[in-house]
Amino acid sequence: MLVIGEKINGAIPSVGEAIAKRDEAFIRNLARRQTDAGADYLDVCAGTNPDDELDALVWLIDIVQDESDKPLCVDSPDAKMIEKVLPRVKQNGLINSVSGEGDKCGIIYPLLKGTDWKVIALTCDNNGIPETADKKVAIAKGLIEEAAHYDIAPDRIFIDPLVLSLSAVSDCMLSFMEAVRQIKEAYPTVKTVSGLSNISYGMPYRKIVNMNFLALALSVGMDAAIMDPENRDMCGTLYAVEALLDRDKYCRKYNRAYRQGKFGSK
Ligand code: THG
Numbered sequence: 001m002l003v004i005g006e007k008i009n010g011a012i013p014s015v016g017e018a019i020a021k022r023d024e025a026f027i028r029n030l031a032r033r034q035t036d037a038g039a040d041y042l043d044v045c046a047g048t049n050p051d052d053e054l055d056a057l058v059w060l061i062d063i064v065q066d067e068s069d070k071p072l073c074v075d076s077p078d079a080k081m082i083e084k085v086l087p088r089v090k091q092n093g094l095i096n097s098v099s100g101e102g103d104k105c106g107i108i109y110p111l112l113k114g115t116d117w118k119v120i121a122l123t124c125d126n127n128g129i130p131e132t133a134d135k136k137v138a139i140a141k142g143l144i145e146e147a148a149h150y151d152i153a154p155d156r157i158f159i160d161p162l163v164l165s166l167s168a169v170s171d172c173m174l175s176f177m178e179a180v181r182q183i184k185e186a187y188p189t190v191k192t193v194s195g196l197s198n199i200s201y202g203m204p205y206r207k208i209v210n211m212n213f214l215a216l217a218l219s220v221g222m223d224a225a226i227m228d229p230e231n232r233d234m235c236g237t238l239y240a241v242e243a244l245l246d247r248d249k250y251c252r253k254y255n256r257a258y259r260q261g262k263f264g265s266k
Helices: 013-021 024-036 050-067 079-088 104-112 133-148 172-186 206-219 232-244 249-259
Strands: 002-009 041-045 072-075 094-100 118-125 157-160 191-195 224-227
Touching: 002 013, 002 024, 002 191, 013 024, 013 050, 024 041, 024 050, 041 050, 041 094, 050 072, 050 079, 072 079, 079 094, 079 104, 094 104, 094 133, 104 118, 104 133, 118 133, 133 157, 133 172, 172 191, 172 206, 206 224, 206 232, 232 249
Parallel strands: 002 041, 002 224, 041 072, 072 094, 094 118, 118 157, 157 191, 191 224
Antiparallel strands: none
C-alpha cells in the first residue's frame, strides 16, 4: 500500500502557525521526517486561510521539493488553486482532488491530459457526501468515465470513497467497503485511497478505531492511505495486515520494518 504523508497540512494547529510565520525549518523537518519514515508521497495543504492560500501553498511546495525527492500530493479544496500552483511542481505527483462538485472536472482533468500526473477523485457532488455504497459507486463511475474524455486511464485515478464518522453513521464502514469492492469490480485497474481519521471523529481512544479501519480497508484492497508515516502503531498495523493477507512473502517486509524500528516498543 502507498503511504501519503499527511503532516504538512495547515489545518494541524502547529503547522498552521508555522505557515503563518513562514517558519521554513519547521516545514523542512516535517518533509525530512516523513521521507525518512518511508512516505511514498508528501501531501501539501496550506489549510484554512483562503486569503493566504496561494502564497502559502507556493511557499510550501518550494520548500518541500527542495528538502525531499518524494513526489507531492497537492491538496486544496479549490481546483483553481491547484491549477495555479501546478507549474511550480517539478516532479509529477498526485492531485488532491477532483470530485463531482461544480466544474472541478473541467478544471482539473485538462491539467492531467498528456502528462503522467495522477489524481484523487472524491465520491461527492453538489448534493454532498453520500452515505450509501450505491451512490458512492455511481459518482465514482461518473468521475472515471469523464476522465476517459481527457485520455486519463483508470489506473491514474485514486477513488476516495469518503468514509463518514462511525459515531454518526453506524454502517459507514460497511458502505465504504462495499463501495471499494464494487468500484474495483467495475474497473479492476482503478486505485482507491482514504484518510484514516475521519472514521473515529467524536470517539474516545481514536487510534484503536483508526488502526482497525486501516486493517478492514486493506482487506478489501485499498491501495493508498493519507496517514502519519511516523505513527508507529499504524505502521505496525499496516505491515502485520499486509503479511496476514499474503502480500508479504515470508514476512520479509514486516521483519525488515521491525528491525528498522518502524514499529514496536521503543
Ligand atoms: N481524503 C483526501 N484528502 C484529505 C483527507 C481525506 N486531506 C486532508 C485529510 N483528509 C488528511 N490529512 C490529515 C492531516 C492530519 C491529520 C488528519 C488528517 C491529523 N494529524 C494528527 C496531528 O498531526 O496532530 C496526528 C495523527 C496521527 O498521529 O496519526 O489529525 O480524507 N483525499
